[in-house]
Amino acid sequence: MASNPPGDCCTKGFRFEGEPTGKAIKVGQHDAYLAIPNASNAKDAAILIVPDVISIWQNSMLIADQFAERGYLTLIIDPFAGDALSLNRPSGFDFVHWLTKGSSGDNPHTKEAVDPIIEAAIKYLKEQHNVKKLGGVGYCFGAKYVARHFKNGIEVGFLAHPSFVEEEELEGFKAPLSIAAAETDSIFPAEKRHKSEEILAKNGQPYQINLYSQVVHGFSVRCDTSKKIERFAKEQAFEQAVTWFDTWLI
Template structure:
């Protein structure tokens, strides 16, 4: 793997303050959240956010709104069929049981279940919204599916603290890719970062791996903003993404 499997750190964090300004919609039967830019600032490109296991919630909505404030129509798709995890689950939760079978035992969150949902979101952006340029953002769980769906029209990618990404999936992403990594991260540790660097260098396309000190897995979505170093890392990772898309998507 280019990153390890998810763990308890994927659901820990802090809920952020703010009032989301986007709207909830449906794409087929799946929940989604759209954030629309001011028409005077709108760019000719869309961003698809494939979220972490908490899916569409306060923090991810605020991030989508920030992308919209920077001119990008932004869509978050719930890839969990309404079965997302809650923040700060108790220790001992059967994470892999949830991945393989879902909370009800018949709602898996494997690639066989998630891939079709991501494809519907991309089809929505291309068809109903008419975008020809699509960038994708993947946080934690979502990073795997940014890499997997280059073939469906993703033209530039940004991932933060990725999990569950296979080496062949990273190799298959034949587009510019930016990665935000945490200094302390059992899921994307130093050896995985270095291996990812080797793979991306071999691909010969623009890539970037930024390492943020004194933060842990999940910082780009669920950090504690009352702590200056964490707030700085989250904000810089967001600016990293916007700058990447401004440079390689437009």
């Protein structure tokens, strides 16, 4: 793997302050959130966010709104069919069972279940909003599905603290890719970052891996913004993503 499977750290974190301004919608039967830019600064491109295991919630909606403020029509899709996890699960939670079976035991969150949801989101953006240029943002769990869906129309990618991305999935992303990594991250540790560098260098596409000090897995979406170093890393990771899309997607 280019990154390890998700774990307990994938639900730990803090809520951001703010009031989301987008709207809850349905993409087929799936929950989604759409943030629409002002006509005055709207760009000829859209962003699909594939979120972490907490899915569509306060923090991810505020981030989608930020992308919209920068001119990008932005959609978050719920890849868990309504079975997302809550913030700060108690210790001992069986993460592997949830991934493979779902909370009910018959609702898995494997690629066989998630891929069709991502495909539906891409189709929605292209058919309902006439999107011609599409960037993908993957946080933690979502990183795998940004990598997997280059073949379905994601043209530029940004991944933050990715989890369980297979090496062949990273190799298959034949497009510009930017990664934001945490200094302390058992899921995307140094050896996985270095292996990812090797793979991306061979791909021959523009790539970037930025390492943020004194932060942990999940910092870009669940950090403690009252701490200066964490707030800085979160804000810079967002700017990293926007600059990447402004350069390679527009």
